[in-house]
Amino acid sequence: MHCWSCKEPVGGPGCVSCGSLQPPPPKPDLFGILGLERRYSLDRKDIDKAWRARTRGTHPDRYAGQTALQRRLALQWTAHLNEARKVLRDPVARAWYLATGSSRPPSKGAPSVSQDFLEEVFELQMGDDEERQRRGALLQQALEDEITAMFTAWEAGEGGLERIPERLSRLKYATNLCKPPE
Amino acid sequence: MANIGIDLGTTNSLVAVVMGGRARCLLDDEGSALTPSAVQFVEGTDTPRIGLEALESAAENAQATLTSFKRFMGRNMTEARAVAGDLPYQLAEADGDKVVRFDVGADPRGEGRREVTPVEASAWVLRMLYMRAADCLLATPGGVVITVPAYFDDAQRQATRDAGKLAGMNVLRLLNEPTAAAIAYGLQEKKQGVFAVYDLGGGTFDISILELTDGVFQVLSTAGDTRLGGDDFDRELVEELGLGSTSGGDLRSALDRAIAIKHALTSSDQAEGVTRGRFEQRIRPLVERTLASCKQALKDAELEVGDVDGVVLVGGSTRVPLVRQMVGELFEAEPYCDLDPDQVVALGAAMQADILSGQSELADDMLLMDVVPLSLGIETMGGVVERLIWRCTPIPCEASETFTTHVDGQTAVDLHVVQGERELSKDNRSLARFKLKGLPDMPAGLPRVKVSFTVDADGILQVSATEQYTKTHAEIDVQPSYGLDDAQVEQMLEDAIDNAETDVDERLLIEARVEAEQIVATVKKALKNDGELLAAGEREAIEGVMVKLEAAMGGRDRKPVQDLSKELDEVTAPFAQRRIERDLKAALEGQDALAVSKALERTVGTSEAR
Known part of the structure; x- marks a missing residue:
């Protein structure tokens, strides 16, 4: 990549040689744009720290007196940074993003969960509210632990992410079970 | 600048x-x-x-x-x-x-x-x-x-x-x-902390929770009431005075009385027969309403009262002691109120x-980072709102969502942009309606219309829509809902610029005239008192310029006024010098300290009149 303005090579949002902001990539990697390693086990504090450091350099307020193009690019970069922070701060969205490249479950063709699991959920839904919430919370905790374990193995180079979308789909059912009655 | x-x-x-x-x-x-x-x-x-x-x-x-x-x-x-x-x-x-x-x-x-x-x-x-x-x-x-x-x-x-x-x-x-x-x-100097800003003005109330980390300010949440403020305190006092049913001019004077009482009660316990206790009893429910908003804002920010490091008081109504007390109690912190x-x-x-x-x-x-105050979305089937950007998202931000058609062969999509937290479109604020035309003739559900929202650092939204197969595109700056179209804004701008120029010209002309008047007055007085100091032909030359200046002062053009003022100043300079020398000499000869200082004063006076 070369700076559009002075043609020197660039790596980040701004050109080191002439200070011009570069156009952001259309679909930036959410970890990369924040300068974070691509992993599941991330501390919110570290995400925020990276976000603040990057945003300092790209926020439109820094370009208040400059050209419309610079201000536009500043807006785009900062919007991307804000989006990256939002997704990565949320463990479920972060898990979806790592496993599928999208921070939300796919609207069509979502991974189907097993018939047994669905029947269990259905039974709980029909039953007593207190019992439903109690069992839901247990289920949720177990799934979260399982997902974390899968990611830990992946980060250690000992496994893939194939089974994660299905677990995330189950987690969504479990989370719904925990909701208090309306 | x-x-x-x-x-x-x-x-x-x-x-x-x-x-x-x-x-x-x-x-x-x-x-x-x-x-x-x-x-x-x-x-x-x-x-x-x-x-x-x-x-x-x-x-x-x-x-x-x-x-x-x-x-x-x-x-x-x-x-x-x-x-x-x-x-x-x-x-x-x-x-x-x-x-x-x-x-x-x-x-x-x-x-x-x-x-x-x-x-x-x-x-x-x-x-x-x-x-x-x-x-x-x-x-x-x-x-x-x-x-x-x-x-x-x-x-x-x-x-x-x-x-x-x-x-x-x-x-x-x-x-x-x-x-x-x-x-x-200067809260940014503190580097870290969570602050509440409690703003109770005349007619509006506003609470915001801000987080500060390493000099970056972020608004975590906001809540408020657009119909609650110090004016409501005044109305309570009017009721208390038994003047609740007055109207027009009488109401105005009743309100003025109420305001005077309210001000007096910030420092004394009693005014015009109203005790502070009675006043506080009246306004307590109003202040409690503001506290309910404060709790909502904390909840939105996912914080507890104990997380708040300080509360800033803004707006004239925060001078009311009960407000300070109740806000301090809620946040368990001494409010900032030095400014x-x-x-x-x-x-x-x-x-x-x-x-x-x-x-x-x-x-x-x-660095300051604000958030979107209210969620932004698009109306979908059945009048339900699909949100693209949630409230309290840091700005600037972008988001997009793909929609499709509901009828076979539909070639246009109406897009209705709304802002608010309610589920149904009709309960939210309508920001804009626009149409994406020229879609390909396809069965229902096939076209893919990608709607993108961009919110800039001011919190202002721009919306664009693109059909993904044909790249049909429409874009708007969201603004027409409040009824001004671009042409109207243009016209108003033109009028404003015309008027702004006239305004500035008018002021400069007046300034030039005032200055000229001062010079003319000084010169006339000198000609009358010190005529013997004039050289041959000097009076004629001075009067000639003065006549021209006085004529110009009656006109609408400031340039000749300024030019002739300068010319008059120049043509009278040797005469002025002679007058000063004469006065100084006379004063020094007589060793009259008072006269010397008077002569010097006149030199100062002349230079000021220039």
């Missing part, structure tokens, strides 16, 4: 600037920082009375005097009619979906009525403050930061920005009022304006 900050308030407006590293509010000729947000239209002339001048004669010109018009910013006629019941002025005749217009009397340019929008009224107030800044700074201000309530939606922000444009300003940034207050208190609560927002705006100039020392340390 110094940047300035303007607090465009519902009741009062202020302008401030950073000078010598310190923010200060600029005062009017009366020494007041507060300019009433009031505009009065005078029959037979284009130029209205603004501020105190407008208020002073408001009683006899009620219909022509606009106040509290900030409430109508970005609103349409239907919305305005719902709240206009107790207005002393009138709404114009117009369709419900049109921008709010006030009928302020006969049109000086023609037969019809003169109608004024809240944007225009705001522009007049902004222009006055801008001129004050120009006078104080002896230069045209650079850019302007204007503050808006944190809960202002897109249309209201857009309207505020338009008012700035209309006033001929370069609007650098719209800044949330609570954030401005936090900057004014004048009326000035805090303007001071912060000036500091932010200074930061945006890039010249400030603070610029490297501080």
Whole structure:
């Protein structure tokens, strides 16, 4: 990549040689744009720290007196940074993003969960509210632990992410079970 | 060119600037920082009375005097009619979906009525403050930061920005009022912490939770009540006085009495037979309503009371002791109230304006990040809202969502952009409707229409829609919902620029005339008293220039006035020198100390009169 303005090579949002902001990539990697390693086990504090450091350099307020193009690019970069922070701060969205490249479950063709699991959920839904919430919370905790374990193995180079979308789909059912009655 | 900050308030407006590293509010000729947000239209002339001048004669010109018009910013006629019941002025005749217009009397340019929008009224107030800044700074201000309530939606922000444009300003940034207050208190120097900003003005209440980390300010949440403020305290007092059923002028004087009592009760326990206890009993439910909003804001920010490190008080109504006490108790913290609560927002705006100039020392340390005040979405089937951007998302931000058609062969999609937290489109605020045309003739569900929202650092939304297969594209800056189309804004801008030039010219002409008058008076007096000091032909030469100058002073062109003033000054210079020498000599000869100092005074006097 070369700076559009002075043609020197660039790596980040701004050109080191002439200070011009570069156009952001259309679909930036959410970890990369924040300068974070691509992993599941991330501390919110570290995400925020990276976000603040990057945003300092790209926020439109820094370009208040400059050209419309610079201000536009500043807006785009900062919007991307804000989006990256939002997704990565949320463990479920972060898990979806790592496993599928999208921070939300796919609207069509979502991974189907097993018939047994669905029947269990259905039974709980029909039953007593207190019992439903109690069992839901247990289920949720177990799934979260399982997902974390899968990611830990992946980060250690000992496994893939194939089974994660299905677990995330189950987690969504479990989370719904925990909701208090309306 | 110094940047300035303007607090465009519902009741009062202020302008401030950073000078010598310190923010200060600029005062009017009366020494007041507060300019009433009031505009009065005078029959037979284009130029209205603004501020105190407008208020002073408001009683006899009620219909022509606009106040509290900030409430109508970005609103349409239907919305305005719902709240206009107790207005002393009138709404114009117009369709419900049109921008709010006030009928302020006969049109000086023609037969019809003169109608004024809240944007225009705001522009007049902004222009006055801008001129004050120009006078104080002896230069045209650079850019302007204007503050808006944190809960202002897109249309209201857009309207505020338009008012700035209309006033001929370069609007650098719209800044949330609570954030401005936090900057004014220099909270960024604390590096870390969570702060609540409690802003109780005359007619509005606003609470914001801000988080500060390493000099980055972030608004975590905002809540408030647009119909709650110190004016409600006044009404409670009017009730207490047994004057609740008065109206018109009597109500005005009852309210004035109530305000005096309210002010007295901040420092004494009793005023006009009303005890502080009784007053507090009356207003307690109102203050409790503000506390409920505070709790909501904390909840939105996912915080507990114990997480809040400090609470900043803004707005004149926070001078009421009960407010301070109850707010302090809720947040378990001593409130910040060292700065004048009326000035805090303007001071912060000036500091932010200074930061945006890039010249400030603070610029490297501080960054401000606001959030979207209300969720933004698109109406889908059945009138349900699909949200693209949730409230309290940091701005700037972008989001997109793909929609499709519901009918076979549908070639256009109507898009309805809404803002608010309600599930159904009709319960939210409608921001804009636009149409994406020219879709390919496809079965229902096949076209893929990608709608993208972009919110800039001012919180203003831009929407675009693209059909993914054919790349059919439509884009709008969201603004037409409050009824001003681009052509109208253009026309208003043109008018404003014309008028702005006339305004400035007028002032410079007056200044030149005043200066010329002083010179002519000095010269005439000298010719009369010291005629014997004139050289041959000198009187004729001086009088010749003076006659020409006096003729020019009667005209509308300031250039000859300035040129001839200078010429008169030059032609009288040797004469003036002789007079000074003579007086000094006489005084020194007589060793008369008083006469010497008088002679010297006259030299000073002449130079001042130049």
